[in-house]
Amino acid sequence: MTTIRTTCNRCGDVELTTHDIGLELTPERSTGSYRFECPFCSSTQRRPANHRVVSILLATGVTYEVVPHQSEFITEEEIREFARALDDDGWFSEIAAS
Numbered sequence: 001m002t003t004i005r006t007t008c009n010r011c012g013d014v015e016l017t018t019h020d021i022g023l024e025l026t027p028e029r030s031t032g033s034y035r036f037e038c039p040f041c042s043s044t045q046r047r048p049a050n051h052r053v054v055s056i057l058l059a060t061g062v063t064y065e066v067v068p069h070q071s072e073f074i075t076e077e078e079i080r081e082f083a084r085a086l087d088d089d090g091w092f093s094e095i096a097a098s
C-alpha cells in the first residue's frame with residue numbers, strides 16, 4: 001500500500017495511507033487543499049496543495065472532491081498564510097509518496 005508522509009502540527013512526521021486523506025480541488029485550477037486526521041492525536045489537519053502535491057496525491061489514488069470557490073468566507077490573514085505555505089520551499093519536502 002502506498003504510504004504518504006506528511007507532518008502533524010502536534011506530532012511531527014506521520015505516515016498516512018491514501019484512505020486517510022481527502023483532497024479538495026479548486027475548480028479551474030489544479031491546486032486545492034488536502035485534509036487528514038492524524039493517526040496519533042486524531043486532530044483534523046488541513047494543508048494547501050499546490051500543483052505538485054495534487055499530482056502526487058492523485059497518483060497515489062486518494063479520493064478527491066471539487067469544491068467551489070469560498071473566497072468570501074476566507075479572511076485576508078488566511079490567504080496570507082495559505083500563500084506563505086505555498087511559497088515555503090521547505091514545505092514541499094514534507095510530503096512524499098513511497
Ligand SMILES: [Zn+2]
Pocket residue numbers: 008009010011012038039040041042043
Ligand atoms: Zn498529531
